[in-house]
Amino acid sequence: xxxxxxxxxxxxxxxxxxxxxxxxxxxxxxxxxxxxxxxxxxxxxxxxxxxxxxxxxxxxxxxxxxxxxxxxxxxxxxxxxxxxxxxxxxxxxxxxxxxxxxxxxxxxxxxxxxxxxxxxxxxxxxxxxxxxxxxxxxxxxxxxx
Amino acid sequence: xxxxxxxxxxxxxxxxxxxxxxxxxxxxxxxxxxxxxxxxxxxxxxxxxxxxxxxxxxxxxxxxxxxxxxxxxxxxxxxxxxxxxxxxxxxxxxxxxxxxxxxxxxxxxxxxxxxxxxxxxxxxxxxxxxxxxxxxxxxxxxxxxxxxxxxxxxxxxxxxxxxxxxxx
Numbered sequence: 001x002x003x004x005x006x007x008x009x010x011x012x013x014x015x016x017x018x019x020x021x022x023x024x025x026x027x028x029x030x031x032x033x034x035x036x037x038x039x040x041x042x043x044x045x046x047x048x049x050x051x052x053x054x055x056x057x058x059x060x061x062x063x064x065x066x067x068x069x070x071x072x073x074x075x076x077x078x079x080x081x082x083x084x085x086x087x088x089x090x091x092x093x094x095x096x097x098x099x100x101x102x103x104x105x106x107x108x109x110x111x112x113x114x115x116x117x118x119x120x121x122x123x124x125x126x127x128x129x130x131x132x133x134x135x136x137x138x139x140x141x142x143x144x145x
Numbered sequence: 146x147x148x149x150x151x152x153x154x155x156x157x158x159x160x161x162x163x164x165x166x167x168x169x170x171x172x173x174x175x176x177x178x179x180x181x182x183x184x185x186x187x188x189x190x191x192x193x194x195x196x197x198x199x200x201x202x203x204x205x206x207x208x209x210x211x212x213x214x215x216x217x218x219x220x221x222x223x224x225x226x227x228x229x230x231x232x233x234x235x236x237x238x239x240x241x242x243x244x245x246x247x248x249x250x251x252x253x254x255x256x257x258x259x260x261x262x263x264x265x266x267x268x269x270x271x272x273x274x275x276x277x278x279x280x281x282x283x284x285x286x287x288x289x290x291x292x293x294x295x296x297x298x299x300x301x302x303x304x305x306x307x308x309x310x311x312x313x
Contacts, residue, residue: 045216083165084158101166127153139153 082132089128092141102130112136188312189213200298200305204229205237206278207297207305213287214312218250221283221297227276229299235270235279236300238262243295246311247285254281267300287311 024032043056071078086098088109099105109128113119117138127139186194189212197208206224213219229235237256241264256268270279287293290313298304 079158079161084161085155086159086162087155087157127155129155 086130225279240296246289250284
């Protein structure tokens with residue numbers, strides 16, 4: 001899962017350049033590694049025992065399971081942690097305000113259209129949606145009409 | 146909110162989305178503020194953190210950090226005027242409450258002896274007839290989160306006090 005998805009609601013990295021492209025970029029990867037490195041020291045402290053490693057891993061797993069359950073049980077929580085999809089192109093028309101707020105431009109949409117649908121022009125696109133995962137999905141005109 | 150419900154099902158929620166964008170931008174600003182504060186030294190190591198104090202008689206000059214971090218490194222630098230020496234000895238006292246909460250990693254130069262006293266540890270240094278101040282440096286590793294109170298002085302002279310905040 002790309003970095004942008006989990007962090008999008010957590011406000012810092014969300015809707016950054018990676019939001020336009022759900023692939024993990026080199027910078028995303030680097031960021032992930034460095035953040036993990038920085039957090040690892042604080043999580044482990046001076047205790048390098050196997051017991052501590054297992055306990056830390058268990059704690060993180062438990063946190064993940066609990067948040068998964070809360071997201072399933074309370075849709076409101078899922079909205080906050082995973083955000084909601086945003087329609088960027090509606091009936092073939094760009095919605096400039098939403099593009100700007102999401103830091104996405106027409107090129108990103110065309111890029112996604114080429115990659116996922118083999119489309120080359122804006123007028124072939126009926127809908128473009130910025131998904132919760134941070135990727136852009138494209139609905140071509142033919143399939144929705 | 147779902148203007149396209151008739152043709153495409155997208156669980157859009159622009160009210161929520163707008164709120165998220167707002168929170169996002171506020172967070173970016175806050176993150177920027179935190180970074181600036183960090184550069185200034187509010188979280189330790191920076192101009193707002195470095196400070197110093199002197200005893201009323203001017204014999205001791207301490208340089209310390211207002212802000213330190215638990216299990217991080219910080220230093221306490223003590224400048225001791227030559228007049229503080231008694232019979233070739235300088236007896237520097239530091240409150241044990243403080244020393245109990247910051248682990249002393251190293252004292253440079255090494256004291257001749259460390260004497261346990263009532264609530265204080267006395268570090269004994271020997272000097273010849275010198276005119277230069279003695280510079281003693283304590284490398285510390287704070288082990289307790291919160292405000293720490295320290296009292297440092299020369300034996301028999303009024304001490305100086307300082308506070309230090311230790312971040313988790």
